[in-house]
Amino acid sequence: MSDSASQWLLEQIRANSGLASLWCLDEHAQSDDLPIDPTLNVITNRWDQAARARHAGLNTQFSDFDFSPWADASLDRVFYRVSKEKPVVHHVINEAGRILKPGGELVLCGHKAEGAKTYIEKASAYLGQPQKAKKISQHYTARLRRAERLSQPLDDSDYTTPRRIFTENDIAFFSKPGLFGWQKRDKGSALLWEVAAPRLQCSGAASLLDLGCGYGYLALMTHWLPLQRRVLTDNNAAALAMAAHNAEYNGIAAEVIGADCGDNITDTFDAVLCNPPFHQGFSVSGDLTDRFLGSARSHLTSAGRAWFVVNRFIPLEQKARGVFAHADVLADRDGFKVVELRP
Ligand SMILES: C[S@@+](CC[C@H](N)C(=O)[O-])C[C@H]1O[C@@H](n2cnc3c(N)ncnc32)[C@H](O)[C@@H]1O
Incomplete structure (x- = not known):
């Protein structure tokens, strides 16, 4: 299901056919009816969105909003519905300014509560042609024209640079904006590791x-x-x-694979560790938990074990019924519970 700002943006994209354009797409839900336009490029930081855009026949790049494939002043239009996190939004706006031709347009929108009006004001100042946001229902929209010369870029908090956030057991962990809870070690994950580590060791x-x-x-x-x-x-x-980056920096052998709930990984494993995403107020969170449970089951060997951590009010044990034969709560502490699942 799509939100009203994404819907508005899609209408602009559909009306745009024939111009060299780029659609910057993040996690926001989209309608299933994507435009079919050979002149439209898509850049997205979400694997599932990339798969859908490719399926619709769009020329798609999956990356952490790395705009280096596009030369300076090379595009007529950039379309963007603002992301949740400020450094991501500022990074995308800065890069949009760089790759737009003078006279090209940044078509920007987002909801009031997301700070869209402020983003539009900042983007318009940066692009060098002050323009006002237009309010349509609960979202703000703008078509911002790029001047010959760009002004001061927005502060993107050094978006692309990994930073060391903590060290544990001699492993240095780096993170960056654009990741869920990037500045810290997740409390649920710390509890999961504490409870699962001895069991994982014993399991061989x-x-x-x-x-x-x-x-x-x-x-x-x-x-x-x-x-x-x-x-x-x-x-x-x-x-x-x-x-x-963290696997390589610490010299730990690991395969890192992009997938939607592990959907393109066909192998099975002796152990699965998972702290599934949980967005309060998102109607999809329940479905996502179910999909993570299903994926854990299908990726587990018959004698394997999965360990999950979830907010304690998520009925994971009930959800696991019919998927796993056994679901045991191993810890229930500080708002989280760790559940062991066996086929
Ligand atoms: C609560 S975080 C846990 C992160 C990490 N395991 C940790 O312990 O710090 C949930 C993770 O699930 C990822 N995620 C969300 N939707 C996903 C999907 N459809 N497929 C795979 N991963 C997804 C998010 O990007 C995020 O990294």
């Missing part, structure tokens, strides 16, 4: 899948275990980039 597992790996905390904490294979997977390009 030879292979491990980290489902929704983020910057790789869970899988990389296993560096002292004699695993023959570690696979880390996520839907978010920034997460994949940081997981790969």
